[in-house]
Amino acid sequence: MKNYFALEPKRGDKSLLLHVCCGPCAIMPITRLLDEGFAVTAWFMNPNVQPLAEYLRRREAAGECAARLGVDILYADETWDIAAWLRAVAGRDEAPARCAYCCESRVEAAFAKAASLGFSWVSTSLLYSRYQPHEIIAAAGRRLAAPSGPGFVYRDFRTDWQAGIDRSKGWGLYRQPYCGCVYSEADRYRKKLERCKKEAAKH
Numbered sequence: 144m145k146n147y148f149a150l151e152p153k154r155g156d157k158s159l160l161l162h163v164c165c166g167p168c169a170i171m172p173i174t175r176l177l178d179e180g181f182a183v184t185a186w187f188m189n190p191n192v193q194p195l196a197e198y199l200r201r202r203e204a205a206g207e208c209a210a211r212l213g214v215d216i217l218y219a220d221e222t223w224d225i226a227a228w229l230r231a232v233a234g235r236d237e238a239p240a241r242c243a244y245c246c247e248s249r250v251e252a253a254f255a256k257a258a259s260l261g262f263s264w265v266s267t268s269l270l271y272s273r274y275q276p277h278e279i280i281a282a283a284g285r286r287l288a289a290p291s292g293p294g295f296v297y298r299d300f301r302t303d304w305q306a307g308i309d310r311s312k313g314w315g316l317y318r319q320p321y322c323g324c325v326y327s328e329a330d331r332y333r334k335k336l337e338r339c340k341k342e343a344a345k346h
Contacts, residue, residue: 156182156263157180157181157182157263157264158181158182158184158261158262158263158264159176159181159182159183159184159262159263159264159265159266159296160184160186160253160256160257160260160262160264160265160266160293161173161176161183161184161185161186161265161266161267161268162186162188162249162250162252162253162265162266162267162268162269163185163186163187163205163208163209163216163267163268164189164249164267164268164269164272164323165189165201165204165205165268165319166201166204166205166206166207166208166311166316166317167204167208167307167308167311167316167318167319168268168269168271168272168307169185169205169208169209169268169271170208170212170307170310170311171271171300171303171306171307171310172266172267172268172270172271172298172300173185173208173209173212173214173268174212174303175298175300175303176266176296176298177212177214181264181296183214184214184215184216184217184262185205185208185209185214185215185216185217186216186217186218186219186253186256187201187202187205187206187216187217187218187219188218188219188222188249188252188253188256189201189219189223189249189323190219190222190223190224190225190227190228191228191245191249191323191324192223192323192324193225193228193323193324193325193328194225194325195223195225197319197323198223200317200319201317201319202218202220203317204316204317206218207314207316208311208314208316211314217256219252219256222252228324229325231244231248232244232245232324236326238326239276241324241326242275242276242322243276243279245323245324246269246275246276246279246280246283247279247280247283249267249269250265250267250269250280250283250284250287251283251287253265253267254287254288254292254293257292257293258292258293262293263293263294264293264294264295264296265284265287265288265293265294265295265296266284266295266296266297266298267280267284268300270297270298270299270300270301271300271301271303271304271307272301273301273304274322277299277301281297284297285297
């Protein structure tokens with residue numbers, strides 16, 4: 144997939160709202176977009192991150208990342224509602240349907256927020272992760288870009304994967320051990336539970 148600006152000829156300024164999923168994943172997208180001349184504002188909007196203590200840790204890391212890179216950050220804390228999120232994914236609580244909904248809904252929210260604040264462009268740090276449904280995220284951005292609203296800046300930020308890891312570790316940013324939702328947390332630690340069950344069965 145080529146890098147491109149969706150509907151670039153229609154836009155005169157480079158104000159960009161970057162949806163940020165977490166601090167470590169935001170480092171290289173912010174860096175590259177700033178290098179390209181965009182006026183980046185980060186937007187932390189992740190109602191999928193559970194439990195609340197985990198959300199707060201990632202929120203803090205995203206803020207530290209933004210501060211280090213010299214960009215403003217906005218927080219959509221009002222969107223965090225675990226009961227509402229679980230209802231939204233009911234019936235599609237298995238991957239990949241759950242993951243597709245999770246990413247698409249955040250891209251959609253970013254476009255709505257950008258339009259309400261008058262930004263000309265939207266992008267997302269979800270495009271950095273090797274573990275996210277990249278093509279689905281990119282397709283959502285292309286679909287939502289319109290002449291009457293914000294355009295979509297696509298970049299395959301995965302090419303900077305190791306650079307982002309190295310910098311986040313150097314900065315001491317919190318690096319989360321699972322994607323975000325309670326389902327992904329269970330998947331992350333399921334093998335540990337199975338080992339515990341096997342050990343218990345020996346006694």
